[in-house]
Structures are given as structure tokens and as C-alpha cells.
Amino acid sequence: MKTNAFVLIFISLLALPETKGHQGLMATLFVQKSAEFYSNSIGIYNSAMEKLPALVEDKNYTAALEQNSGFSGKPPAVILDIDQTVLDNIAYQARLIENGRYYPDGWDAWCMEEKAYYIPGVEQFLALATSLGVEVFFVTNRTANLEEATRNNLEKLGFSFSTKLDQLLMKGEKPEWTSDKTSRRQLIADDYRIVMMIGDNFGDFVSLDVNRSSTEQRNDAAKAYNEMWGHSWFMLANPTYGDWESAFINFDYGIPRSKQLEMKLDVLDQQR
Numbered sequence: 001m002k003t004n005a006f007v008l009i010f011i012s013l014l015a016l017p018e019t020k021g022h023q024g025l026m027a028t029l030f031v032q033k034s035a036e037f038y039s040n041s042i043g044i045y046n047s048a049m050e051k052l053p054a055l056v057e058d059k060n061y062t063a064a065l066e067q068n069s070g071f072s073g074k075p076p077a078v079i080l081d082i083d084q085t086v087l088d089n090i091a092y093q094a095r096l097i098e099n100g101r102y103y104p105d106g107w108d109a110w111c112m113e114e115k116a117y118y119i120p121g122v123e124q125f126l127a128l129a130t131s132l133g134v135e136v137f138f139v140t141n142r143t144a145n146l147e148e149a150t151r152n153n154l155e156k157l158g159f160s161f162s163t164k165l166d167q168l169l170m171k172g173e174k175p176e177w178t179s180d181k182t183s184r185r186q187l188i189a190d191d192y193r194i195v196m197m198i199g200d201n202f203g204d205f206v207s208l209d210v211n212r213s214s215t216e217q218r219n220d221a222a223k224a225y226n227e228m229w230g231h232s233w234f235m236l237a238n239p240t241y242g243d244w245e246s247a248f249i250n251f252d253y254g255i256p257r258s259k260q261l262e263m264k265l266d267v268l269d270q271q272r
């Protein structure tokens with residue numbers, strides 16, 4: 001009897017979720033609680049607002065790699081990612097830690113609550129874009145089943161969608177709208193001159209094959225666009241997740257978590 005009780009306690013301890021030592025703790029605290037994250041985010045959007053008017057004026061400029069010619073007469077548009085670029089889901093990350101879980105556990109349910117706040121600075125940016133007559137497009141890898149909830153969330157925050165065009169382009173909404181955002185940028189480029197792009201993941205700017213490459217290749221590719229960063233491409237800091245992290249595990253999310261941790265430890269560099 002006594003032994004059985006011990007065995008039961010032992011088994012239930014093993015089954016405890018990984019709350020202690022959750023890999024997301026530090027990054028989540030940074031985004032949710034630090035003055036440093038707030039300042040960084042506001043700074044990025046302040047810079048974007050400073051740059052926007054001149055980019056709108058310069059009809060010979062496009063910020064999209066997908067746009068090569070015939071764009072000078074088209075009306076201007078900006079493309080923003082949604083998660084950790086426009087909407088702040090850090091409360092969802094906090095829940096994962098509290099419950100010892102990892103994405104995508106509970107993700108759809110969180111989105112359906114429609115209660116994410118704006119990332120600091122984005123509200124002012126959206127207002128400026130609208131006042132300059134710039135069309136706003138959201139290109140997100142939230143899945144199509146979350147479109148209504150996402151729209152409602154943004155409307156609750158005060159964003160007003162056009163009744164004439166689809167500004168919210170979800171993954172899977174059309175068969176060709178895959179995780180690669182290229183086809184959606186191309187579609188927007190058909191009718192608009194893309195003057196600026198804002199995201200928190202390299203894939204918000206470049207194609208999937210560049211984004212989903214090794215850490216070294218991603219860094220080399222980022223360096224090839226030095227003239228874009230802080231000019232017409234603006235990257236928000238997201239230390240909680242992203243393809244920067246997936247690159248350490250070769251984009252194979254099926255690898256057991258303990259092995260993933262090992263792979264991350266393996267790439268730490270003690271020399272530089």
C-alpha cells in the first residue's frame with residue numbers, strides 16, 4: 001500500500017509539465033515586462049514613420065523583391081506581418097510557460113479570444129499610413145480558420161478595414177498561399193507599389209528558401225540587404241520564437257524537445 005503510494009507520486013511527478021526551466025521564460029519576460037523591449041519596439045515604429053513619407057513620394061522605389069518593373073504609377077501600400085509585429089501574443093507565451101506547454105498547444109483558442117493588444121508603436125504607424133493614403137495589407141501565417149477572429153481583434157483595437165478589398169491575407173486562404181509569403185506579396189505587387197514591409201521574421205521579407213536555410217546562410221542573406229534594414233524593411237525583435245530558432249533544429253519540429261535543446265547547446269560559440 002505504502003509502496004504503491006510512492007510509485008503513484010513518482011509517476012505523477014514525471015508527468016508534471018515542464019513549468020520549471022521552460023525554454024521560453026527569459027524571452028517572454030523580456031517582451032512582456034521590460035522597458036527595453038518597449039523602447040525597442042517604439043523606436044522601430046518611430047523610424048518607420050520617419051521614413052514612410054519620402055518612400056511614398058519616390059515613385060521609382062519599391063521595397064519588395066517581387067516587384068521589378070511597371071510599378072511607378074501604382075498606388076502605395078505597406079505590408080505588415082501580424083503576430084509580434086502588429087498583435088502582441090505574449091500572454092499566450094506566458095500561458096505556455098505556466099502550463100509547461102509549447103506552441104501550437106492552445107494557439108487557435110488564444111486567437112479566438114480576440115484579445116491581443118497592439119505591439120508598441122504600431123497603432124501610430126497605421127494611423128500615419130492611412131493619413132498618407134497608403135493601403136495597409138496584413139500578410140500573416142495565421143491559418144485561414146482564424147481570419148474572422150483576427151479581423152475582429154484588429155477592429156476591437158480600432159483598425160478600420162476597407163469594405164472593397166481583402167487586406168488580411170491568411171495562410172491557406174487560397175491554395176497557393178503557403179507558409180512562403182512570396183505569392184501573397186506578388187499578388188499585392190500586381191496592383192500596388194509596395195513601399196515598406198514590417199515583420200519579426202526573415203520570411204516576412206524574403207522567400208521561404210532563403211528564410212528556411214541554415215543559420216549561416218540566413219545571416220549571410222540578411223547582410224546582403226543592409227541597405228533595406230531601417231530604410232524600407234523594419235524588423236521587430238522577437239526573442240520568443242521564429243525561424244531563427246527553427247534553423248537550429250533544421251526546421252524539424254518532430255525532434256524530441258530534449259534533443260532540440262541539445263542541438264541548440266551545440267551551436268553555442270565560446271569564441272565570438
Ligand SMILES: [Mg+2]
Binds near residue numbers: 199201
Ligand atoms: Mg510574426
